[in-house]
Amino acid sequence: MNANSAQTNPAAQENSLSARLRTTQNLLREALKEFKPGSIALSFSGAEDIVLIDLIRKLGLTIDVFSLDTGRLHSETYEFLETVRTQYDQPIELLNPDPEGVQNLVKAKGLFSFYEDGHQECCGVRKVQPLRKKLATLDAWVTGQRQDQSVTRSDVPLRQRDEAFSTEGNDLTKFNPLAQWTSADIWHYIRENRVAYNPLHDRGFISVGCQPCTRAVSPFEHERAGRWWWEEATQKECGLHGQNIIPITPV
Numbered sequence: 001m002n003a004n005s006a007q008t009n010p011a012a013q014e015n016s017l018s019a020r021l022r023t024t025q026n027l028l029r030e031a032l033k034e035f036k037p038g039s040i041a042l043s044f045s046g047a048e049d050i051v052l053i054d055l056i057r058k059l060g061l062t063i064d065v066f067s068l069d070t071g072r073l074h075s076e077t078y079e080f081l082e083t084v085r086t087q088y089d090q091p092i093e094l095l096n097p098d099p100e101g102v103q104n105l106v107k108a109k110g111l112f113s114f115y116e117d118g119h120q121e122c123c124g125v126r127k128v129q130p131l132r133k134k135l136a137t138l139d140a141w142v143t144g145q146r147q148d149q150s151v152t153r154s155d156v157p158l159r160q161r162d163e164a165f166s167t168e169g170n171d172l173t174k175f176n177p178l179a180q181w182t183s184a185d186i187w188h189y190i191r192e193n194r195v196a197y198n199p200l201h202d203r204g205f206i207s208v209g210c211q212p213c214t215r216a217v218s219p220f221e222h223e224r225a226g227r228w229w230w231e232e233a234t235q236k237e238c239g240l241h242g243q244n245i246i247p248i249t250p251v
Contacts, residue, residue: 017181017185017188017189020180020181020185021189023158023177023180024055024177024178024181025055025059027158027159027175027177028052028055028056028059028061028142028175028177029059029061031140031142031159031175031177032056032061032062032063034140035139035140035173037062037063037064038064039138039139039140040063040064040138040139040140040141040142041063041064041065041066041093041134041138041141041142042056042063042064042065042066042141042142042143043066043067043068043131043141043142043143043144044065044066044067044081044084044092045067045068045144045208045209046144046198046207046208047144047186047187047190047197047198047201048144048145048146048178048181048186049143049144050084050190050195050196050197051144051178051186051189051190051195052142052144052177052178053065053084053088053090054088054189054193054195055177057088063142064091064093065090065091065092065093066092066093066094066095066134067081067092067093067094067095068094068095068126068127068130068131069094069095069096070097070126070127070210071096071097071102071126072126072210072211072212073210073211074200074208074211074214076198076199076200077198077200077208079199080196080197080198080199081094083196084196087196093134095130095131095133095134096130097125097126097127097129097130098125098129098130101125101129102125102126105121105122105125109121111212112212114212114213114228115230118231119213119228119231126210131165132165135162135165135170135172136167136170138172139170139172139173140172140173140174140175141162141172141173141174141175142174142175142176142177143174143175143176144176144178145176145178145179146176146178146179146180146181146182146183146186147179147180148182148183149183149207149223149224150222150224150233151233152233156176156179157176157179158175158176158177158179158180159173159174159175159176160173160174160176161173161174162174183206183223203216204216204217204218204226205217205226206223206224206226207223207224207226207227209227213227213228214226214227215229
């Protein structure tokens, strides 16, 4: 069987997904056995994360869930959060940015400085700082990162030491149970299991972030082409997964 046959053979594709599903289930069991309740949490934002919540529930397990509320999400995203909360009876902790930090940034640079200066400063205030504060209370966290999401994530392992957020007093473990899944795997699972998803996906928003920094993509664009579309692809990380950023080598 050649490398392309699994992509064109439905049976082979199904077997491959089944193997990845078992790997994910085993890793989730391992993570939630190793780390006691309250010391591990799942970061929720998109389609991958609802798959993880659904899998965890079907394994008869529970996990704390948090989501970053930057104050600039689409209304559909807020509605989706409530759908998940209700459907799974799942508390979701919303992490908000420091009001003074947001106020100072907006006062100095306005509401759309990222189009000129890059997204790192705004994401630093609205995402990274509240996430850092949350992760300081945990020993491990679970993400929905996939290797095929972007060039910055192609080497994402199933389990890793979080180099970006570990500190001298807190060696943080990061689990990426869907690292080996493809976008097709995610949507196959969602359809087969009738899992809820953000309605923005039906309008071409494959990867959903903050409203000003996310656009719909065309059929032949990469799924993260609509995130910070004005920036270099190797820099398309908001800081949550900062260790993935690929340094630009001067020529």
